Amino acid sequence: MSTTAPSDDIGTRLRLVRQIYGLTQRELARRAGVTNGAISLIEQNRVSPSISSLKKILDGIPLSLADFFTHNFAASDQVFFAASELTEIAFGKTVSMRMVGGNLKERALQMLHETYQPGADTGEEMLRHQGEECGIIVAGSLIITVGAQEKTLQPGDAYYFRSDIPHRFRNPGPAPCLLISASSPPSF
Amino acid sequence: MSTTAPSDDIGTRLRLVRQIYGLTQRELARRAGVTNGAISLIEQNRVSPSISSLKKILDGIPLSLADFFTHNFAASDQVFFAASELTEIAFGKTVSMRMVGGNLKERALQMLHETYQPGADTGEEMLRHQGEECGIIVAGSLIITVGAQEKTLQPGDAYYFRSDIPHRFRNPGPAPCLLISASSPPSF
DNA sequence: TCCTGGCGTTTAGAATATTCAACATTTTTG
DNA sequence: CAAAAATGTTGAATATTCTAAACGCCAGGA
Structure with a gap:
């Protein structure tokens, strides 16, 4: 305590x-x-x-x-973020993410602007972590596997699941896939 | 907020x-x-x-x-727990756990009295979750795999690792294995 | 039984916080 | 630019909290 x-x-x-x-x-x-x-x-x-x-x-x-x-009321707490201010995170050459408010402390929420290049795949060894996550496809298409379920999502489609259910994201198409996701608590 | x-x-x-x-x-x-x-x-x-x-x-x-x-200072917060008061949790027929303070709210810590029957195995798909955990073997023996490391622990032996490193517990021996573990934050 | 010591409570007075009204300064507006 | 409105600060009067010392109560020990 x-x-x-x-x-x-x-x-x-x-x-x-x-x-x-x-x-x-x-x-x-x-x-x-x-x-x-x-x-x-x-x-x-x-x-x-x-x-x-x-x-x-x-x-x-x-x-x-x-x-x-x-709470820590930092006067410097930023409210608005230019696209160029989002912190860039790359996973391999095919997946990259742009995080909103990466410089903030005590975030309860994580929002990412994710890019999956053609062929991108988070891997056969499924992801698992604490919390919940959701997202909406912005462009391109993406195959998302969550537990026993699998679906190809098109722009406008969305997902929401408990992150402890094994999950996997793949972009099989010829075009990059863009999506915006949110998760809580932040995993990084 | x-x-x-x-x-x-x-x-x-x-x-x-x-x-x-x-x-x-x-x-x-x-x-x-x-x-x-x-x-x-x-x-x-x-x-x-x-x-x-x-x-x-x-x-x-x-x-x-x-x-x-x-904090919620409930005067009724229990401090002592008879063995019979520990909440029992079973995973399959080979692994069971007895949790300390399962009825408390706002726990920062989770302590379990775990029993692995002969042959018990948490599975090839390794466990991963947030936090840290540690434990001490009380009776029997247990093979613990943490990341690339693997070791057979005897009574008195102990372990401590970050729970996000994939881990697995197995009891190969002919006798049940008892251990006491603690983790933070509680995973259930 | 009558002390003694520890407990939470109470009261009057000293210390502190709050109000009310006025002030100085900056910002808005015509 | 001048007038008006709005902002934060201040001083004297009032209201509240805090201290110091006493009180009543109860449990244990001669």
């Missing part, structure tokens, strides 16, 4: 969270039913708020006390 | 935690550098402590604010 403790600089933390949510001290104060002055003093660490005050304030965001103390 | 929020009944929560850790108000107050009266008032919800006070108090346990707000 030991969640990593965030800094106890409550003031900076609150200011950060408030700004991430795009609220002014006055707007948050109004929603929370406290005064803007109180929020100002707290954010400057000139007072240490009571739990009841902090709770009221966080309710105005809204955000639970648990989340407030648990 | 939404950790389940525990009750905001800070008083009861603090009292519960304090008692779980076997501390009196006075002892905790001494460690935390606050007065026993303050703790009494907080536990009765007659005041809402400041973050700084609550932090000082939790430091005396010690417990982080994040953990305090995150």
Whole structure:
């Protein structure tokens, strides 16, 4: 039992969270039913708020006390990613993936833009890992095997399965196959 | 981003935690550098402590604010388990396991008392999953394969490996093999 | 039985947090 | 550019929490 403790600089933390949510001290104060002055003093660490005050304030965001103390609110958390910013991952010469938010920490989700060149195959020794995954074919076609089932998917088709069921992806066609996938928790 | 929020009944929560850790108000107050009266008032919800006070108090346990707000401190959390209370899990007719704390929630750890009957084998298709695992042979003997390595373990021998390395357990001997294992995170 | 020591609780007063209203500064707008 | 609106900060008054010391209660030991 030991969640990593965030800094106890409550003031900076609150200011950060408030700004991430795009609220002014006055707007948050109004929603929370406290005064803007109180929020100002707290954010400057000139007072240490009571739990009841902090709770009221966080309710105005809204955000639970648990989340407030648990999560790492990095101001640098990127929200938008240019195509060129996606981190590239290659598996052999036939499979490559472009990951959304690879630089983020504490991701609960992994989204990939995958490319399977003609002939690409994740291998006879099926993949197995924890979590769940799903995806939608964007271009080309792909043969997906999941447990005892196998199907050729065309653009627009999709899949969803528990990742602990052995699975395999193959592109038999003459054209590259593009697909967008999501999985949780991230496997890399 | 939404950790389940525990009750905001800070008083009861603090009292519960304090008692779980076997501390009196006075002892905790001494460690935390606050007065026993303050703790009494907080536990009765007659005041809402400041973050700084609550932090000082939790430091005396010690417990982080994040953990305090995150975890579910069920007073009923069982600590001791009679052999008969271990939850039984069978895989085929040759492998069975007895799990410690199967009824607990939020386990970070899984401990099993495993029995491999003569001839038992987890299968040629090696096991792979997230986390790490280790164990000690209690009786009989067992052939364990981990990646490229393979070894016959005797009572007292032990193993430790990252569970994502393909692994396999076999009991070739004429006698049942007993072992105790631990893994994290729990795989079931 | 009457102590003694430990427990949680309570109360008055000191310390701290919060409100209210005003201020200085920046941003928006005509 | 000037006026108006919005933002964060501050000081004095109020409200709340925290301390220090006492209280009542109960379990064990002479």
